[in-house]
Amino acid sequence: MTDASAASPAIAPAAPATPDLDVLIIGAGLAGLYQLYRVRELGLSVRVIEAGGDVGGTWYWNRYPGARFDSESWSYGFSFSPELLRDWSWTEHFAPQPETLRYANFIADRFDLRPLIDFGLRVVRAQWDEAARLWRVALDDGTTRSCRFLITAIGALSVPTLPRIEGIDTFAGLICHTANWPHEPVSFEGKRVAVVGTGASGVQTIQEVARTAASLTVFQRTPNWCAPLHNRRITDEEQQRIKASYGEIFRQCRESPAGFVHRPDPRRTLEVSAEEREAFWEQRYAEPGFGIWMGNFRDVLIDREANALMSDFMARKIRQRVKDPATAEKLIPKNHGFGTRRLPLETGYYEVYNQPNVELVDLNDTPIERITPQGIRTREGERAFDIIVFATGFDALRGAYDRMEIVGTGGQRLKDQWQGGARTFFGIQNAGFPNLLMVMGPMCALGNIPRSIEYNVDWVAGLLRHLRDHGRTRVEARRESVDGWMEIVRAAAVGLLSNEVDSWMTGVNRNVEGKSERVLARYSGTGPEFRARADAVAAGGYRELDIA
Ligand SMILES: Cc1cc2nc3c(=O)[nH]c(=O)nc-3n(C[C@H](O)[C@H](O)[C@H](O)COP(=O)(O)OP(=O)(O)OC[C@H]3O[C@@H](n4cnc5c(N)ncnc54)[C@H](O)[C@@H]3O)c2cc1C
Numbered sequence: 001m002t003d004a005s006a007a008s009p010a011i012a013p014a015a016p017a018t019p020d021l022d023v024l025i026i027g028a029g030l031a032g033l034y035q036l037y038r039v040r041e042l043g044l045s046v047r048v049i050e051a052g053g054d055v056g057g058t059w060y061w062n063r064y065p066g067a068r069f070d071s072e073s074w075s076y077g078f079s080f081s082p083e084l085l086r087d088w089s090w091t092e093h094f095a096p097q098p099e100t101l102r103y104a105n106f107i108a109d110r111f112d113l114r115p116l117i118d119f120g121l122r123v124v125r126a127q128w129d130e131a132a133r134l135w136r137v138a139l140d141d142g143t144t145r146s147c148r149f150l151i152t153a154i155g156a157l158s159v160p161t162l163p164r165i166e167g168i169d170t171f172a173g174l175i176c177h178t179a180n181w182p183h184e185p186v187s188f189e190g191k192r193v194a195v196v197g198t199g200a201s202g203v204q205t206i207q208e209v210a211r212t213a214a215s216l217t218v219f220q221r222t223p224n225w226c227a228p229l230h231n232r233r234i235t236d237e238e239q240q241r242i243k244a245s246y247g248e249i250f251r252q253c254r255e256s257p258a259g260f261v262h263r264p265d266p267r268r269t270l271e272v273s274a275e276e277r278e279a280f281w282e283q284r285y286a287e288p289g290f291g292i293w294m295g296n297f298r299d300v301l302i303d304r305e306a307n308a309l310m311s312d313f314m315a316r317k318i319r320q321r322v323k324d325p326a327t328a329e330k331l332i333p334k335n336h337g338f339g340t341r342r343l344p345l346e347t348g349y350y351e352v353y354n355q356p357n358v359e360l361v362d363l364n365d366t367p368i369e370r371i372t373p374q375g376i377r378t379r380e381g382e383r384a385f386d387i388i389v390f391a392t393g394f395d396a397l398r399g400a401y402d403r404m405e406i407v408g409t410g411g412q413r414l415k416d417q418w419q420g421g422a423r424t425f426f427g428i429q430n431a432g433f434p435n436l437l438m439v440m441g442p443m444c445a446l447g448n449i450p451r452s453i454e455y456n457v458d459w460v461a462g463l464l465r466h467l468r469d470h471g472r473t474r475v476e477a478r479r480e481s482v483d484g485w486m487e488i489v490r491a492a493a494v495g496l497l498s499n500e501v502d503s504w505m506t507g508v509n510r511n512v513e514g515k516s517e518r519v520l521a522r523y524s525g526t527g528p529e530f531r532a533r534a535d536a537v538a539a540g541g542y543r544e545l546d547i548a
Helices: 028-042 082-087 097-111 200-212 235-245 246-255 274-283 305-319 325-331 449-469 479-493 527-539
Strands: 021-026 046-052 117-119 123-131 134-139 144-152 174-177 192-196 215-220 358-362 369-373 375-378 383-384 387-390 404-408 436-438 475-477 545-548
Touching: 021 028, 028 046, 028 097, 028 449, 028 545, 082 097, 123 545, 192 375, 192 479, 200 215, 246 325, 246 449, 246 527, 274 305, 305 325, 325 358, 436 449
Parallel strands: 021 046, 021 144, 046 117, 123 404, 144 436, 174 387, 192 215, 192 387, 215 358
Antiparallel strands: 123 134, 134 144, 369 375, 375 383, 475 545
């Protein structure tokens, strides 16, 4: 351990034992990095444990070809430091993964965070010790650390999942998941490639692989509605404009429901004429980013008729872009309406299926039977491949919590308490788990993630400051406070068409045992509402929490 970790804790221990650290943070993605910066600022002793070999989280692990933002780069970066905004320049409106990984490294170096991070270590268990009033944290190297406060910054999309297919370990070629991509370059030139999965990562991968692969076979279970990204480089003039208007950009994000620069159109879909509607949708389709999803008519995601019209518009686009009518039909989602699952943004995705080297296999007609040493065997026979890519997503939202054994008061396990759905207070605290603080935990506001990260980290730092200033060493959400927040979460979900669809947003992932039923999996209210309520808790002196 370094000097920092050995420093005596600044929070006065009201408890018998002195922990190694005031604060231990798990995860060195953007959330963990910013939380580290804020905790250090409070004068508390702190270290970070990170499973990966370096900083960046999502952007460290997801190195697959074509990985890039769906958020506008200049709305994604942190806003807390004017120097950072001045000195960091995004090169594209939707930056590719290598650039975002450089950004994470830039932050770590600029604020000298790296010396406080232990890489290549995974937290496997954390146990609350009530008598000593601290957490005992076990790592996968067999060592333990103790800390007064445990902060999880472990990501909502950080646990990749593979389908349960027989023979997956027997493949003789290269096999990889998009979120666990090799660090050395992978060439597809002249190779026979299979991509399994057509969610956001699958779509990005497919576009890229199709350029050079000898053959690309896409195995699709659920087609998604995909809309054009319209990415381009940021010109020098635009760069100057962006830097001069950061204040306005972040204000727009703060005021919008999901932290993006896009806001819903105040009109209802059927309020305008068919011609006007078509022209509006054409305009949105031609614009960059999530405008078509988040800047659509305000009822598209809640009104069945409006959603059906929008879905029909998107289906016509697919039919226009894909030459073979049978392939086009396979690419048109039939089991969910537009925008009710995470919308992949694409660049020439549909045109890929016009290429002679690309074939689409619908897993509903032709299920995979097993992976063989040579390739993939379906009901129709065996296909040989050199590379198999799984773009099969994540055990989302709570997956990283389920992977750890987190034991609170009275020996209760977090995963047992969350059977039937995660329950938290603002995604930050929980009853029965004192001094466990979650950043981007289940039931926090999502959307343009760094906008939420910044808010949640600052809220957690504010709470720690309050405890430090009042000489308190224990904080736990009251059960009724958790119940109260869960009622708000439940009410916010009423009427959303996305709740009627199986997806990670409703907690469904059939590749994970016990996650095949829809549950209340996320807070789907707006960011401004979330912040107003959480601000009120802090302003009221945290009366919803038991503090001792
Ligand atoms: C391909 C992809 C594209 C995305 N694009 C966007 C986008 O355009 N806009 C947007 O807003 N969001 C996007 N996201 C979401 C993205 O996850 C967030 O934007 C953000 O990077 C999350 O940061 P985080 O620090 O909360 O979590 P993460 O970046 O996931 O970091 C969590 C870290 O915790 C570590 N960890 C987890 N468990 C343990 C453990 N037990 N022990 C030790 N370490 C552990 C992990 O190794 C990881 O490094 C995307 C996600 C993916 C996968």
